[in-house]
Amino acid sequence: MNRDDKQFLQGVGDRVRERRLALKLTQAELGKRAGLHRTFVGSVERGERNVALLSLRKLARVLRVPPAELLTEPDPGA
């Protein structure tokens, strides 16, 4: 994983964390509701996890945002 990829995944992790805290959920609660392990949520938030779309979708559903909103890549044309 290169630095650019790591930065991208960290951006996703930051958005997950931001939404989770806004909903006052712990990592364990988010994991439980999404059907994912607590440590999985932690690794996503630390940008260590190359998340698959269906897991991203499960998180997004609990966080009540469209999955696209958790992806922070700026517009390549911007």
Next chain:
Amino acid sequence: MNRDDKQFLQGVGDRVRERRLALKLTQAELGKRAGLHRTFVGSVERGERNVALLSLRKLARVLRVPPAELLTEPDPGA
């Protein structure tokens, strides 16, 4: 994979295909430029692949769209 998940992945596949055709690329050309196998692109477009974010990002970069744009989940609040 339930029907809803399959529909979500098919939506992503449709967007990849739409952009690929708009850029007049074959699946082989998209795969080569993205550093992914041609058959991988085909399985994504058929909605058979639970794509990981970094692969989605590679496709998005070649297709010149932000990765978020390839995710078609409608806004849960809409």
